[in-house]
Amino acid sequence: xxxxxxxxxxxxxxxxxxxxxxxxxxxxxxxxxxxxxxxxxxxxxxxxxxxxxxxxxxxxxxxxxxxxxxxxxxxxxxxxxxxxxxxxxxxxxxxxxxxxxxxxxxxxxxxxxxxxxxxxxxxxxxxxxxxxxxxxxxxxxxxxxxxxxxxxxxx
Amino acid sequence: xxxxxxxxxxxxxxxxxxxxxxxxxxxxxxxxxxxxxxxxxxxxxxxxxxxxxxxxxxxxxxxxxxxxxxxxxxxxxxxxxxxxxxxxxxxxxxxxxxxxxxxxxxxxxxxxxxxxxxxxxxxxxxxxxxxxxxxxxxxxxxxxxxxxxxxxxxx
DNA sequence: CGATTTAGTTATTTCATATAACAAAGTTGG
DNA sequence: CCAACTTTGTTATATGAAATAACTAAATCG
Numbered sequence: 001x002x003x004x005x006x007x008x009x010x011x012x013x014x015x016x017x018x019x020x021x022x023x024x025x026x027x028x029x030x031x032x033x034x035x036x037x038x039x040x041x042x043x044x045x046x047x048x049x050x051x052x053x054x055x056x057x058x059x060x061x062x063x064x065x066x067x068x069x070x071x072x073x074x075x076x077x078x079x080x081x082x083x084x085x086x087x088x089x090x091x092x093x094x095x096x097x098x099x100x101x102x103x104x105x106x107x108x109x110x111x112x113x114x115x116x117x118x119x120x121x122x123x124x125x126x127x128x129x130x131x132x133x134x135x136x137x138x139x140x141x142x143x144x145x146x147x148x149x150x151x152x153x154x155x
Numbered sequence: 156x157x158x159x160x161x162x163x164x165x166x167x168x169x170x171x172x173x174x175x176x177x178x179x180x181x182x183x184x185x186x187x188x189x190x191x192x193x194x195x196x197x198x199x200x201x202x203x204x205x206x207x208x209x210x211x212x213x214x215x216x217x218x219x220x221x222x223x224x225x226x227x228x229x230x231x232x233x234x235x236x237x238x239x240x241x242x243x244x245x246x247x248x249x250x251x252x253x254x255x256x257x258x259x260x261x262x263x264x265x266x267x268x269x270x271x272x273x274x275x276x277x278x279x280x281x282x283x284x285x286x287x288x289x290x291x292x293x294x295x296x297x298x299x300x301x302x303x304x305x306x307x308x309x310x
Numbered sequence: 311c312g313a314t315t316t317a318g319t320t321a322t323t324t325c326a327t328a329t330a331a332c333a334a335a336g337t338t339g340g
Numbered sequence: 341c342c343a344a345c346t347t348t349g350t351t352a353t354a355t356g357a358a359a360t361a362a363c364t365a366a367a368t369c370g
Binding site for chain 2: 007017023053058119121128131132146
Binding site: 037039064065067068090091092093 | 356357358359360361364365366367
């Protein structure tokens with residue numbers, strides 16, 4: 001019964017689910033010492049890279065719904081890693097900016113995640129890693145296009 | 156703000172999460188006409204391919220916890236797609252076997268999922284698809300090994 | 311100005327996954 | 341053989357991710 005799922009292994013979705021479960025466990029273990037989860041880490045990185053962006057822009061960037069982002073931003077703010085600054089010209093919006101401790105924690109966590117990435121992709125040569133990145137991007141794009149009823153480009 | 160997440164896109168875990176979300180939406184839409192979800196489909200395929208296996212073996216094959224499998228098997232059984240047959244030599248265990256309608260539905264759903272797979276991987280050449288499959292398998296294996304404290308093979 | 315849209319929020323729901331604890335059956339070692 | 345332990349399937353429960361509806365305040369549009 002070693003390969004009972006051989007039929008399913010033809011499908012990238014099945015393989016991605018399995019691989020992602022393994023990755024997520026390691027990501028969470030890696031981020032735990034920093035008090036971060038996958039979402040809070042992702043949000044922090046984007047805020048550090050794009051200081052001053054709004055919550056809507058952040059949600060759009062990460063492809064998560066605005067309501068689900070609120071608690072994430074709350075968490076980062078309450079830990080003093082970012083600030084919610086009212087936009088001076090649009091008083092509905094916040095501009096999210098990292099604090100100095102936020103930038104520092106982000107850099108440390110990024111280094112740890114770089115190590116994590118190296119562990120997980122050990123034994124995969126550079127060409128295959130590039131193919132992986134390109135293929136995942138393409139699959140995401142194809143999936144979105146199908147879902148939105150768009151034409152799927154052929155190359 | 157088109158590429159606000161460029162730093163994160165270095166990481167296969169982030170790309171996998173995004174790609175998988177897109178894939179899952181399309182998988183569920185594809186399976187909906189058959190009354191199947193991703194888990195019930197996966198379970199049905201493995202049962203068809205391995206008639207007579209136990210619930211524990213099925214759970215192990217799909218890497219899901221035994222308690223979470225119970226409702227999945229209940230669902231397939233109540234729809235008449237599989238049977239739970241008591242093992243004659245181990246009265247604790249069930250042997251899961253597909254019914255004729257179960258096999259038929261499985262074949263139809265598999266064909267639909269083949270189409271889905273073709274849609275999602277459109278524009279990815281054969282070499283890159285092979286690299287994707289190999290890389291995902293390797294990442295899952297590396298992740299498991301790290302999690303279990305094993306040595307990570309280098310090639 | 312009134313109608314519509316946008317930003318952020320709240321509350322709620324659904325779903326997937328994980329854990330603990332159990333009964334019944336099987337296995338093992340003294 | 342029998343007590344201790346393990347395994348199978350189950351129940352109940354907790355957790356966390358993700359989606360939706362509805363609301364407010366503010367901005368924009370006609």
